[in-house]
Amino acid sequence: MTTSTTPSEEDPTAQADCASADAESFHDVGVTLIAMGVIGTLILAIGTYYVAPLQRAAALAWPGVAQAMEGDSKLLVLGCCVFLTLPFVRNAALIKCLGGIDATVRRRALVVLGLSTAIIATTMVVALL
Amino acid sequence: MADAITPDAVLLTLLWVTIGSGFVGVLGGTLGVGGGVFLVPFLVFTTSLRPIEAVGLSLFCVMGTSIGGAGRALSRGDVNVGLGLWIELFMLVGTVGASIAAQKVSDATLMYGFAALMLGVGAAFVFRAVKASALAFVAPQGEPSLLDGCITNSGGERVHYRAQRRWALAVLTCGTGAASGLFGIGGGVLNVPFLAFVGRVPLAAAAATSTFTMAATGAAGAAIHLAHGTVPAGLICASLLGVIPGGRLGARLRERLPNRILTILFATLALAVAIASFWRGANG
Numbered sequence: 001m002t003t004s005t006t007p008s009e010e011d012p013t014a015q016a017d018c019a020s021a022d023a024e025s026f027h028d029v030g031v032t033l034i035a036m037g038v039i040g041t042l043i044l045a046i047g048t049y050y051v052a053p054l055q056r057a058a059a060l061a062w063p064g065v066a067q068a069m070e071g072d073s074k075l076l077v078l079g080c081c082v083f084l085t086l087p088f089v090r091n092a093a094l095i096k097c098l099g100g101i102d103a104t105v106r107r108r109a110l111v112v113l114g115l116s117t118a119i120i121a122t123t124m125v126v127a128l129l
Numbered sequence: 130m131a132d133a134i135t136p137d138a139v140l141l142t143l144l145w146v147t148i149g150s151g152f153v154g155v156l157g158g159t160l161g162v163g164g165g166v167f168l169v170p171f172l173v174f175t176t177s178l179r180p181i182e183a184v185g186l187s188l189f190c191v192m193g194t195s196i197g198g199a200g201r202a203l204s205r206g207d208v209n210v211g212l213g214l215w216i217e218l219f220m221l222v223g224t225v226g227a228s229i230a231a232q233k234v235s236d237a238t239l240m241y242g243f244a245a246l247m248l249g250v251g252a253a254f255v256f257r258a259v260k261a262s263a264l265a266f267v268a269p270q271g272e273p274s275l276l277d278g279c280i281t282n283s284g285g286e287r288v289h290y291r292a293q294r295r296w297a298l299a300v301l302t303c304g305t306g307a308a309s310g311l312f313g314i315g316g317g318v319l320n321v322p323f324l325a326f327v328g329r330v331p332l333a334a335a336a337a338t339s340t341f342t343m344a345a346t347g348a349a350g351a352a353i354h355l356a357h358g359t360v361p362a363g364l365i366c367a368s369l370l371g372v373i374p375g376g377r378l379g380a381r382l383r384e385r386l387p388n389r390i391l392t393i394l395f396a397t398l399a400l401a402v403a404i405a406s407f408w409r410g411a412n413g
Contacts, residue, residue, distance in 0.1 A: 030200030033344070037196035044366035076362040083192050084352050087345040094210065102273040105211065109275055112214045116345060119221045123349045127356035 029093040036086050044079035084124060091117050142176075143367045149175060150190070150371025157372075158379020159386065160395045161336070163343075164372045165191050165314035166250060169243065170402045173409065180239040181231060182361055185354030186368055187313030188347045193369045194376055195315065195343035207337035209278030209330065212292045216302040216324075217342040220316065223306025224346040228353035231311050240410030243312050244403040250318045251399030257322045258392040266290035266329045280334045292328040301327060310350045315343045 091113055098106050150164070153171050157164035165187050172183035202208045231239070269277045269291040276292035292298065301323045305316040317339045324335035354360045383391070 030203035033196045033203075034200040037193060041193070041366060041369055044362075044369070076365075080189070080351075080355055080360070080362060080365070083189060084348050084355075086192065086196060087348045090344065094214075097210070105273050105275050105277075109211055109214055112211075112218055112275070116214065116218045116221055119218070119225065120345060120349050123221075123225050124352045127353045 029090060029097060032093055033086060033090055036082060036089055040079050040082035040086075042079075043075060043082055046075055046079075087120050088117065142364070145176070146172075146364050146367040147371040150368040151375035152371075154194075154372040154375020154377075155379040155382070156375075156398075158376035159382045160254075160379075160391055160398075161383055162250075162254070162318040162395065163191070163194055163315040163340075164376060165309075165312075165316075166247065166318060167398070167402070168368070168372065169313045170406060173240075174405065178361065179359075180236050180243070181234075181354075181359045184231060184239075184311070184313035185351065185360035186364055188309070188351040188354060189360065189365045190368050190372045191309070191313070191315040191347035192344050192351060193373055195340055195347060197373055197377075198340040199337075199344060202337035202340055205281070205337070207280055207334055208341045209276070209292065209334050209338045210341070211275035212278060212324075212328070212330065213338045213341040215275060215295060216298055216320070216338075217345050219299040219303040220306030220309070220342055220346045221349055223303040223308075224310040224350045225306075225353065227307040227310030228350040229310075232353075232357050232359070234311070237410045239311070240406045244406035244410065246308055246312055246314070247399045247403035247406065250314075251396050251403070253319060253322045254395045254399070255392055257325070258388055260326065261332065264325055264329075264332065266331050267293055276328075278330070278334055278338075280331050288331070290329070290331060290334070292324070292330050294327050294329075298323060298328050306346055309343075309346055310353075313350075315340075316346065317343070 094113060095110070098109050101109075149171050150168060153164045153167045156167055168187045168190060169180070169183045172178045172186065173180050178186070199208065234242075266288075267290060269289055274291055276295060277289065278292070279287050279289045282288050302316075302320060305319045305323070308314055308319060309316045317336065320339035320342070321332065321335045324330040324338065325332050328335070330338070351360065355362075
């Protein structure tokens with residue numbers, strides 16, 4: 001059925017699902033993500049301040065400036081890693097938010113969440129370690 | 130030689146990437162497509178970054194813009210988390226596979242592919258603008274589903290919907306993930322029409338849900354590019370500092386411009402970038 005509806009008393013399941021989406025905990029997930037992003041950017045900024053990795057970046061952007069230097073600074077790598085942990089932080093926070101929804105839906109959500117987390121984790125372990 | 134690098138040259142590089150990324154952010158925000166589709170060509174055409182390095186850098190920016198955008202969208206309750214998790218799973222498969230494949234693709238092939246992608250997203254954008262008035266969504270019936278969601282309409286009421294055709298969405302968003310891993314785009318420009326027209330999801334929810342998924346797919350793709358040394362790490366911060374505020378400024382501009390102008394602008398830019406990318410692929 002194609003329609004556009006507003007919440008009604010005849011549809012309690014939809015209201016229950018909607019209530020979970022309104023939960024303040026989702027707001028917390030958003031705030032956590034933004035905080036992590038700011039931290040990662042700050043670390044990257046500090047890492048960039050140290051000229052050696054920036055020289056490498058400059059050399060990549062304009063080879064005429066100079067040839068690339070070897071290696072990135074530890075701070076830059078750390079900043080990148082903070083960014084790369086974001087999906088894990090988000091997924092951990094989401095598990096808490098899923099507590100209030102229908103049990104069957106929650107189970108399916110957790111299965112999908114687990115699978116995507118496993119794919120990201122496997123990718124990072126294989127790629128980075 | 131490394132000691133030939135002067136502080137002025139380093140500063141110039143930083144400023145150029147920051148200002149250019151800011152402009153790209155404004156453009157992306159104004160057009161409502163994120164910055165990825167324009168950041169990669171900007172970096173390829175105005176610096177000597179290889180296409181694969183521009184893609185790696187862009188994926189980090191995709192994460193940055195997704196974090197800010199998803200945070201706001203989650204707070205407003207626009208994100209359909211269940212649907213987001215569902216499509217994210219398939220996007221990840223596409224992104225990981227394509228990011229690995231991208232390391233083995235020549236620069237010319239990547240640019241040809243990018244040209245084709247821009248033609249596709251241009252067509253998708255125009256289609257979305259022309260057909261937006263025909264959009265309708267489906268109210269939830271029966272048992273609760275992972276794909277149920279609700280959103281506040283223009284009248285301030287919460288409306289309920291259920292995303293349709295979950296397996297079609299799985300295949301399509303897997304393709305979006307592949308485009309993200311190969312070309313460094315966030316994927317919103319493809320995902321939003323897929324979710325709205327195939328999944329019958331309200332446009333605002335489709336945009337919010339798509340943004341929500343980008344941090345994970347961007348992270349997976351970025352990790353692979355980082356591991357292969359195709360991310361100019363020193364430029365990430367400069368690019369983020371341009372793209373994120375630029376995107377917010379662009380979103381404000383968007384509210385003041387009519388959709389018709391935006392559609393023509395995007396179609397023109399997409400065509401121009403496609404031609405330039407094809408030319409770059411042919412001429413190295």
